[in-house]
Amino acid sequence: MTVSNVFRAEGLGKTYPGVRANDDISFAVEAGEIHALLGENGAGKSTLVKTIYGLVRPDEGRMTLLGAPYAPQDPRAARAAGVAMVFQHFSLFDAMTVAENIALGMENPPPRAELSRRIAELSRDYGLPLNPARRIASLSAGERQRVEILRCLLQHPRLLIMDEPTSVLTPQEAEILFATLRQLAGSGTAILYISHKLEEIRSHCDRATILRQGKLVGTVDPRAHSARELAAMMVGAEMRLVDRSGRKPGATVLKVRGLSTPAGEGMALKDVALTLRSGEILGIGGVAGNGQEELLAALSGETPTAPGTIALEGRDLSRAGPETRRRAGLLAAPEDRLGHAAVPEFSLAENTLLTAGARQGLIRRGLIDRKAASGFAQEIIRAFDVRTPGPDTAAGALSGGNLQKFVIGREVLGRPLVLVVNQPTWGVDAGAAAAIRQALLDLAAQGAGLIVISQDLDELLELSDRFCALNQGRLSAPRPTEGLTVEEIGLMLGGAHGMEVAHVPA
Amino acid sequence: MMIDPLSVFILLLGAATPILFAALGELVAERAGVLNLGVEGMMITGALAGFAAAHASGSPALGFLAAAIAGAALSMTFAALTQFLLSNQVATGLALTLFGLGLTAMFGKPYEGMKAPAMMPGPLGLNWMIWLGIALVPLLWWFLARTRPGLILRAVGENHDAAHGLGYPVRRVRILAIGFGGALAGMGGAYISIATVLQWTEGMTAGAGWIALAIVVFAQWNPWGVLAGAWLFGGVTVLQLRLQAAGVAVPVQLLSMAPYLATIIVLVLISARQKFGRSGGAAAPASLGRPFHALK
Numbered sequence: 001m002t003v004s005n006v007f008r009a010e011g012l013g014k015t016y017p018g019v020r021a022n023d024d025i026s027f028a029v030e031a032g033e034i035h036a037l038l039g040e041n042g043a044g045k046s047t048l049v050k051t052i053y054g055l056v057r058p059d060e061g062r063m064t065l066l067g068a069p070y071a072p073q074d075p076r077a078a079r080a081a082g083v084a085m086v087f088q089h090f091s092l093f094d095a096m097t098v099a100e101n102i103a104l105g106m107e108n109p110p111p112r113a114e115l116s117r118r119i120a121e122l123s124r125d126y127g128l129p130l131n132p133a134r135r136i137a138s139l140s141a142g143e144r145q146r147v148e149i150l151r152c153l154l155q156h157p158r159l160l161i162m163d164e165p166t167s168v169l170t171p172q173e174a175e176i177l178f179a180t181l182r183q184l185a186g187s188g189t190a191i192l193y194i195s196h197k198l199e200e201i202r203s204h205c206d207r208a209t210i211l212r213q214g215k216l217v218g219t220v221d222p223r224a225h226s227a228r229e230l231a232a233m234m235v236g237a238e239m240r241l242v243d244r245s246g247r248k249p250g251a252t253v254l255k256v257r258g259l260s261t262p263a264g265e266g267m268a269l270k271d272v273a274l275t276l277r278s279g280e281i282l283g284i285g286g287v288a289g290n291g292q293e294e295l296l297a298a299l300s301g302e303t304p305t306a307p308g309t310i311a312l313e314g315r316d317l318s319r320a321g322p323e324t325r326r327r328a329g330l331l332a333a334p335e336d337r338l339g340h341a342a343v344p345e346f347s348l349a350e351n352t353l354l355t356a357g358a359r360q361g362l363i364r365r366g367l368i369d370r371k372a373a374s375g376f377a378q379e380i381i382r383a384f385d386v387r388t389p390g391p392d393t394a395a396g397a398l399s400g401g402n403l404q405k406f407v408i409g410r411e412v413l414g415r416p417l418v419l420v421v422n423q424p425t426w427g428v429d430a431g432a433a434a435a436i437r438q439a440l441l442d443l444a445a446q447g448a449g450l451i452v453i454s455q456d457l458d459e460l461l462e463l464s465d466r467f468c469a470l471n472q473g474r475l476s477a478p479r480p481t482e483g484l485t486v487e488e489i490g491l492m493l494g495g496a497h498g499m500e501v502a503h504v505p506a
Numbered sequence: 507m508m509i510d511p512l513s514v515f516i517l518l519l520g521a522a523t524p525i526l527f528a529a530l531g532e533l534v535a536e537r538a539g540v541l542n543l544g545v546e547g548m549m550i551t552g553a554l555a556g557f558a559a560a561h562a563s564g565s566p567a568l569g570f571l572a573a574a575i576a577g578a579a580l581s582m583t584f585a586a587l588t589q590f591l592l593s594n595q596v597a598t599g600l601a602l603t604l605f606g607l608g609l610t611a612m613f614g615k616p617y618e619g620m621k622a623p624a625m626m627p628g629p630l631g632l633n634w635m636i637w638l639g640i641a642l643v644p645l646l647w648w649f650l651a652r653t654r655p656g657l658i659l660r661a662v663g664e665n666h667d668a669a670h671g672l673g674y675p676v677r678r679v680r681i682l683a684i685g686f687g688g689a690l691a692g693m694g695g696a697y698i699s700i701a702t703v704l705q706w707t708e709g710m711t712a713g714a715g716w717i718a719l720a721i722v723v724f725a726q727w728n729p730w731g732v733l734a735g736a737w738l739f740g741g742v743t744v745l746q747l748r749l750q751a752a753g754v755a756v757p758v759q760l761l762s763m764a765p766y767l768a769t770i771i772v773l774v775l776i777s778a779r780q781k782f783g784r785s786g787g788a789a790a791p792a793s794l795g796r797p798f799h800a801l802k
Contacts, residue, residue, distance in 0.1 A: 054673070055670075055671065074673045075671065075672055075673030076672075076673035077673075078673075079673070087668075087671060091665070091667070091668035091671040091672060092665070092668060093660075093661050093664040093665050093668060093669075094664065094665070094792060095660075095664050095789075095791075095792065096660065096661070096664065100657060103654075103657065104657060104658070104661050104669075104672055104674075105672055109654075
């Protein structure tokens with residue numbers, strides 16, 4: 001056979017009520033290549049790979065695998081045909097052991113002893129050390145991903161799908177992952193790699209298929225294009241550059257000293273200290289689950305801390321609740337839009353009351369001023385270009401990006417002295433993300449102090465004046481962002497967490 | 507005043523059996539991620555159906571079979587509502603209990619005052635149902651911990667999205683688990699009417715279903731723990747009856763309360779240990795009580 005296509009899609013289409021998720025998608029993945037699938041959130045990447053993995057049935061079009069017609073009824077049929085997938089949100093069972101998790105991903109797992117032996121053998125070959133008897137709950141994000149990958153490798157897949165695998169890894173861990181993928185590709189496996197990290201795709205992928213709003217833009221050689229060109233293909237327009245000018249650090253506004261929280265369900269904060277000046281953006285990076293949510297909760301007032309740990313313009317707010325802190329000018333926007341920053345069932349006008357009630361005078365003598373709330377919501381919608389019919393729309397009906405613009409806008413328009421945001425552009429399309437970043441920069445230019453917590457290193461490098469890493473609940477000393485490289489940041493984030501590179505000749 | 511430990515133990519086995527059955531059934535449902543608070547309703551339904559069948563046929567064995575079918579049939583109402591219509595599991599379970607109690611009060615009227623046929627004796631003078639209940643404990647442990655269907659059932663209860671993503675039929679597994687729970691609850695209820703009280707009385711399960719639910723938590727979702735919990739409860743029940751008979755100078759009301767008090771105390775101790783102790787996270791299945799809906 002001369003054709004080296006492992007997988008081919010022809011005219012795939014899928015419609016959900018109100019959304020054309022995939023429209024006439026055709027592309028092919030060849031043996032031994034790392035093929036990127038590129039697109040913004042909502043471009044149809046997830047629907048497409050779910051179709052390939054048998055989780056979604058296409059309305060039209062057909063697929064071939066290894067030259068034969070391919071129409072999997074469910075993921076088990078897909079696995080039997082030689083397709084494996086590593087999910088973005090891990091499909092692991094926390095209370096079970098590594099071996100049990102791997103057995104669940106196999107059609108006919110061997111007996112326990114034999115399976116453990118094969119796991120140990122394969123994990124050694126690929127430099128992914130794992131103990132089959134450990135429970136998933138005790139593993140780090142990088143180790144959990146190894147479990148997912150090993151689960152796939154034990155099936156000897158012909159096509160391996162990876163859904164945004166590096167979003168939970170440090171840069172060093174990501175390098176090790178790519179070494180493993182390269183080794184796999186070298187042995188003839190086709191790899192379909194989903195991501196929206198352009199630099200990563202340019203340095204590691206052989207070809208890239210780009211989707212935009214459910215439609216195919218084209219398949220290109222990512223090395224032949226700049227990141228800007230790829231982004232333009234993804235978004236369909238030139239990206240706006242953010243404007244960093246006009247910022248002057250002023251007096252200290254927020255001082256945090258010796259901030260610790262008890263070990264509860266999440267990560268305990270350990271002796272966190274930071275100083276924030278007005279007009280400054282302090283970026284805090286870290287791999288998910290290293291204390292980001294806890295830090296935001298401690299600063300916003302959801303978790304009171306020991307007296308003397310948090311001072312806003314010299315006033316001790318450590319024991320004050322969120323409402324007192326908001327009145328004093330310390331505002332926060334948490335990561336989780338639905339349920340934490342906004343109530344999905346409430347209208348946008350009602351959602352303004354959650355944090356802006358006092359500062360905007362929307363509540364008078366205990367009664368809600370509906371007209372004022374509606375007006376403020378309208379103001380946010382206008383200033384932040386929130387695409388919605390109006391202030392009476394339920395928050396849950398907005399797309400992720402639009403709701404995020406609304407939530408950030410609510411705090412920015414609250415004229416804060418200090419604003420703390422966690423993951424301000426998570427799951428937001430590139431256009432909205434640029435608008436949000438510009439709003440944060442403008443707010444700093446007007447003299448507010450900002451703390452931006454994010455897992456997106458490029459975002460932190462773009463926005464912040466100084467950078468700290470949050471690792472295992474400890475905050476590193478700040479370093480000026482100017483001249484900081486991604487490698488240095490990776491080491492600040494905890495390096496490769498003890499992983500090693502594959503050491504079997506490919 | 508003398509209380510013979512051996513005779514207390516033999517009585518304890520009998521008193522523990524209805525709860526043991528119901529709790530083992532609920533354990534399987536909960537390990538699959540389904541919280542069915544309708545145990546009491548399924549037990550009382552089994553008690554009546556079992557009694558009626560045993561009375562009509564003269565065979566206790568047929569009675570237990572009918573009880574299992576009736577319990578499973580009632581649990582299918584719960585399954586249809588929670589798995590297909592995605593109703594709230596807590597509310598639906600409570601409704602199932604009320605429904606079972608009401609239904610049996612109505613259909614049970616003609617059976618009041620009738621006598622059950624004699625139980626078939628088993629080895630060591632204990633009836634076969636006691637032996638079956640005890641045998642179910644290692645069997646279920648082995649099924650859950652060692653077999654592939656057991657692994658899949660636990661996977662569904664632990665993370666239904668991941669199980670679905672791997673291609674396992676979440677809904678089908680849960681319906682089967684609910685049905686199994688219903689059948690065992692029905693048999694547990696029938697044990698009360700056929701083997702303990704030997705007649706039908708309205709509301710005769712008297713909260714045994716709720717005790718069974720508590721014991722699943724007490725057992726930390728482990729079959730061996732269920733056995734320990736059922737025996738502890740059975741022991742307190744028998745002991746307080748003995749103490750009443752021996753005429754101890756403690757108010758009867760207080761003694762009758764003892765089994766329920768013991769349940770509450772044990773649950774408090776477990777929660778306290780989880781909150782303050784070093785024992786780590788709870789053993790509860792992570793998807794317990796959460797509705798599952800897959801987009802196709």
